[in-house]
Amino acid sequence: MRSLAAVAALFLAACGTTDPAPVPAGPPASELRIGMQEYAFSLSVGTLEAGPVTVVVTNAGGAAHDVVLRQGDREIGRSAVLPPGERQILEVQVARGSPVHLECTLTGHSPAGMHASVSVAAAR
Numbered sequence: 001m002r003s004l005a006a007v008a009a010l011f012l013a014a015c016g017t018t019d020p021a022p023v024p025a026g027p028p029a030s031e032l033r034i035g036m037q038e039y040a041f042s043l044s045v046g047t048l049e050a051g052p053v054t055v056v057v058t059n060a061g062g063a064a065h066d067v068v069l070r071q072g073d074r075e076i077g078r079s080a081v082l083p084p085g086e087r088q089i090l091e092v093q094v095a096r097g098s099p100v101h102l103e104c105t106l107t108g109h110s111p112a113g114m115h116a117s118v119s120v121a122a123a124r
């Protein structure tokens with residue numbers, strides 16, 4: 001895994017010195033893998049690109065779970081309630097300007113820890 005310094009150096013080298021765009025805290029991704037278990041999400045990345053994002057949802061737990069993705073008040077994606085071992089792939093549209101919040105809608109799961117948020121890359 002590359003260090004943040006190496007990523008920053010590559011970013012600056014690619015963009016030159018005339019474009020002082022903000023350096024992302026990590027490489028933004030257009031794919032997000034979400035693992036679900038009792039009672040937490042594990043996420044493959046912490047920062048997403050704005051635009052189309054492929055979300056791969058896998059239930060790695062022993063109970064049924066789902067995930068709803070929201071930006072502010074807008075729901076941008078929702079999986080089915082997945083039994084243990086099942087996987088679903090969603091295509092969602094991520095807007096700039098606010099983080100994406102994830103939550104399991106099954107009763108009691110979000111308060112028990114099944115919620116998370118992912119930041120979205122700033123405009124370049």
Ligand SMILES: [Cu+2]
Binds near residue numbers: 065066104106109114
């Ligand atoms: Cu759940």
